[in-house]
Amino acid sequence: MTNKDLASTRKNQEGANAPPPENRSTNLQIWLHRHPELAAVFGWVVMLVVFAFIAPTLFNVDSLGNVITVVAEMGIVAIGITPLMICGEIDLSVGAVLGTSAMLFAVTIKSGLPPVLSFVLAVAFGGILGAFNGIITIRTRIPSFIATLGTMMIWRGLLVGFTGGFPVYEERNIRFFDMLNGLVIHQFRASTLWLFALAIIIHTVLVRTPFGTAIFATGGNKTAAMMLGIRTNRVKLIAFVFVGLTAALAGTIQFARFHSVDPLRGQGLELEVIAAAVIGGTLFTGGAGTVLGTLFGTLLVGMVRSGLAHAGAPAYWYETFVGVILILAVVLNTKLKETVLR
Amino acid sequence: MTGEAPLFRMENVSKSFGAVQALQDVTIDVNENEVVGLVGDNGAGKSTLIKALTGVYPLDSGNIYHRGRLLRIRSPKDARDLGIETLYQDLALIPLLSVSRNFYLGRELVHSIGPMKFNKKREMDANVSRALMDIGIRMRSPDEEVEILSGGERQSVAIARAIHFGAKLLILDEPTAALSIKESQRVLEYVLEARERGLAIVFITHNIYHVYSVATRFVVLEHGKKVFECRKDEITPEAIIEMVKSGYNVL
Amino acid sequence: MSRKAWVLLPALLSMFLCATFSFSQAKQYSFYVVAHGGPSDPYWARVMRGMEEAAAMINANGADHVKAVYLAPTQYSVAQFLEMLNSAIDSRPDGIVVSMPDYTAEDAPLRAAISKGIPVIAIDLPDPRAANQRIPYQCFVGADLYLYAKAAAAKVLAVRKPKRAVVFIHEVGNKGLEVQAQGFIDAMAKAGVPAERLATGLDPSQALEIARGYFSKHPETDAIFSLGPLGNQPAITYIHEEHLEGKVILGCKDFDVLTLKAIQDGTALFTLVPQQYLMGYIPIQFLYLQKKYGFKMPEQEIITGPTWVDSSNVALVAPLVERGYW
Numbered sequence: 001m002t003n004k005d006l007a008s009t010r011k012n013q014e015g016a017n018a019p020p021p022e023n024r025s026t027n028l029q030i031w032l033h034r035h036p037e038l039a040a041v042f043g044w045v046v047m048l049v050v051f052a053f054i055a056p057t058l059f060n061v062d063s064l065g066n067v068i069t070v071v072a073e074m075g076i077v078a079i080g081i082t083p084l085m086i087c088g089e090i091d092l093s094v095g096a097v098l099g100t101s102a103m104l105f106a107v108t109i110k111s112g113l114p115p116v117l118s119f120v121l122a123v124a125f126g127g128i129l130g131a132f133n134g135i136i137t138i139r140t141r142i143p144s145f146i147a148t149l150g151t152m153m154i155w156r157g158l159l160v161g162f163t164g165g166f167p168v169y170e171e172r173n174i175r176f177f178d179m180l181n182g183l184v185i186h187q188f189r190a191s192t193l194w195l196f197a198l199a200i201i202i203h204t205v206l207v208r209t210p211f212g213t214a215i216f217a218t219g220g221n222k223t224a225a226m227m228l229g230i231r232t233n234r235v236k237l238i239a240f241v242f243v244g245l246t247a248a249l250a251g252t253i254q255f256a257r258f259h260s261v262d263p264l265r266g267q268g269l270e271l272e273v274i275a276a277a278v279i280g281g282t283l284f285t286g287g288a289g290t291v292l293g294t295l296f297g298t299l300l301v302g303m304v305r306s307g308l309a310h311a312g313a314p315a316y317w318y319e320t321f322v323g324v325i326l327i328l329a330v331v332l333n334t335k336l337k338e339t340v341l342r
Numbered sequence: 343m344t345g346e347a348p349l350f351r352m353e354n355v356s357k358s359f360g361a362v363q364a365l366q367d368v369t370i371d372v373n374e375n376e377v378v379g380l381v382g383d384n385g386a387g388k389s390t391l392i393k394a395l396t397g398v399y400p401l402d403s404g405n406i407y408h409r410g411r412l413l414r415i416r417s418p419k420d421a422r423d424l425g426i427e428t429l430y431q432d433l434a435l436i437p438l439l440s441v442s443r444n445f446y447l448g449r450e451l452v453h454s455i456g457p458m459k460f461n462k463k464r465e466m467d468a469n470v471s472r473a474l475m476d477i478g479i480r481m482r483s484p485d486e487e488v489e490i491l492s493g494g495e496r497q498s499v500a501i502a503r504a505i506h507f508g509a510k511l512l513i514l515d516e517p518t519a520a521l522s523i524k525e526s527q528r529v530l531e532y533v534l535e536a537r538e539r540g541l542a543i544v545f546i547t548h549n550i551y552h553v554y555s556v557a558t559r560f561v562v563l564e565h566g567k568k569v570f571e572c573r574k575d576e577i578t579p580e581a582i583i584e585m586v587k588s589g590y591n592v593l
Numbered sequence: 594m595s596r597k598a599w600v601l602l603p604a605l606l607s608m609f610l611c612a613t614f615s616f617s618q619a620k621q622y623s624f625y626v627v628a629h630g631g632p633s634d635p636y637w638a639r640v641m642r643g644m645e646e647a648a649a650m651i652n653a654n655g656a657d658h659v660k661a662v663y664l665a666p667t668q669y670s671v672a673q674f675l676e677m678l679n680s681a682i683d684s685r686p687d688g689i690v691v692s693m694p695d696y697t698a699e700d701a702p703l704r705a706a707i708s709k710g711i712p713v714i715a716i717d718l719p720d721p722r723a724a725n726q727r728i729p730y731q732c733f734v735g736a737d738l739y740l741y742a743k744a745a746a747a748k749v750l751a752v753r754k755p756k757r758a759v760v761f762i763h764e765v766g767n768k769g770l771e772v773q774a775q776g777f778i779d780a781m782a783k784a785g786v787p788a789e790r791l792a793t794g795l796d797p798s799q800a801l802e803i804a805r806g807y808f809s810k811h812p813e814t815d816a817i818f819s820l821g822p823l824g825n826q827p828a829i830t831y832i833h834e835e836h837l838e839g840k841v842i843l844g845c846k847d848f849d850v851l852t853l854k855a856i857q858d859g860t861a862l863f864t865l866v867p868q869q870y871l872m873g874y875i876p877i878q879f880l881y882l883q884k885k886y887g888f889k890m891p892e893q894e895i896i897t898g899p900t901w902v903d904s905s906n907v908a909l910v911a912p913l914v915e916r917g918y919w
Contacts, residue, residue, distance in 0.1 A: 058684075063680070160765050165766050166696065210459070213447060220436035221436045224434065228448040258671065258698035260671070264765075282437075306680040309662075312684075313662075314632075
């Protein structure tokens, strides 16, 4: 092929219509590919339809309010962990951080500290624990799965040891608790407002700021990101701190509702929020994820237990159902991506 | 070629890894509006030469000049700041991000509200569409994820990005290796376009026919040494292939 | 997968679920039992059994239909427990049977339920506050865990005064277990015997190793109180492996086949049985009778236990253990 041949082909194309792009997917398929959260929405709608038949009492105002309460508390942590998963890491210690921060909150309030100050202390403490996770993962280069598995056991063990196994109660009605988790309308609580505020902020950061792009780049192709000047370690550290902050926030909000915290508080939460994020389209391997998807994933996971209870199913079906939904959601997402990438 | 100093020049550079002499006293020039085809069998030193130029490895001896001025390239960032961009197979773009965000990665246009920076999405999207259109790439929308693009389209986007941000020297490492014939042709067209806009290009490949169609000059490396150099009109592709295959002495 | 499969799949799933839950059947009475432990724990399995058989007995007469649903988290979690309780209340049942692992957290939802007219009976763990402060459930059906743990200590002391005692607690933080551990330790402390908790965990083989570690550090330990089959098992196994029968006094709680054998061959001195089957059985019957005939409930505690099973009465009880009643 000579230069002349190449040049003439190009000139021909400049005038006429360009040839169609290589990819033959329809516009709809591409749109679905770009919005993986739709699998979660679809799944949630299907679940609603099923529950409409077998658990009609789920759909009265009080029930929905209670479900949303659970979803809000779980969702705050799930949204908190989404950026971390997008940049390619994971945090298994969120439940332990939630419990430990909630205990700190409880203990400081009981000792007479002003509630607002206790709140700030507890949330900051969660951030510190998150930073600890981040520093261990980044410095030692062990996979975050292992590092946070370790810290999960450390914090939980310290919490149980420090409390001797006994819970802490705060029976007074404290005004500040209303700010965190007070009833707003019927059974809908302030925690829902916290969730929405957080969702809007994180969505904006992920989609509309350079830092958001840096998060996706770090998770999508860390080496390329580094070569393009992104400080991937800094990105990851910030994401770890953020998870700690949201876990602590959820812990204080939950304490405001229960007025109690026991040393096993938050146990098992990590698997639920990770399942919620993954069902919502966040890739376990990093590089993709949306706040909307995580929200719907949380709705799905959060509603299953209540729905099954309303349906009169014994509660040991819960784990089975979440597991089935998780697998179906991931399979659906993968299939969608595959058809587009033909 | 004008009388002034070459755009980039690596002079008498050497590099060894333990007992292996990867580069030995190699001198190579690159200028604007030209494509240098850097060829040689595996282990000839092509990749080491490029990594030294882009700041990945430090040189044992020898210097690098930009228009006669001595350079200190200590990291990939230094190289990029000087306008040297490399296009590796997998390392150019982030697959799950859109074309537009990939394009401006690390160099986003923002408006600031206090300490917070927000992307100027519309402006960036428009610029990206224009930059792609400018060198002849047709894309449905700059919001498409790079993952959907074919290999050739991805290479083209990376080339367009380099041009847009004013790269002076573009290094292509096996750009057509995994592509179909049609795709390869398209990429080569963009390489030509880049050349005509004044970029200097170093094109590393095993596919002599591909590089022959766009090159102005050839440099052949063998066992870390530069064994041959000539202009395109002084040689045929077959001769180059034979040289690489059987060693310089054949010629 | 073809498009048809994507339509078929949710349809099949829905049909499967509907069949499982037989939504088309008309329900007359719906009772929920919400507890902090579930079928994965042999202790609670007997509570469930009591509930199921009470309902079955009522349904057998053919005129009425009782649907009794048991809800509990698989692992101790106040948050999940509360979620299930709220769901149970929101489904507007005819009655709720609930344990009190965390009365502060349950206070608001249960008071709301009671004020809406849903009868509530407490089991296993009561609200410990004074009568005019506590949640106004109708009555409490269960055992006083703290008191009988103290009684267990007394039984051990009646044999001889141990040099050192240890409590195998298999789930630290579980309110019910903590209370029992405290009762035993307090009573031992009063008698001047050093006593402490040992967290053995939920996995029996790990628990055995933990026990081994404790005994090598405190070889003079000669009394063990274990708080349920998950704690009984490692205790019994350890005593057998180290041939400590007779040297270490073992007091157990609840039953499983291993514990039964231990009583029969003398490895365990006794086992405390709160007769938790009754905690599942009695409330269902009470709630049904109240709904049907309007009988008021006794406003006090119905103490189902404990009862002691030791070598003197184990023969009576043995076949029932194997059938899952004791």
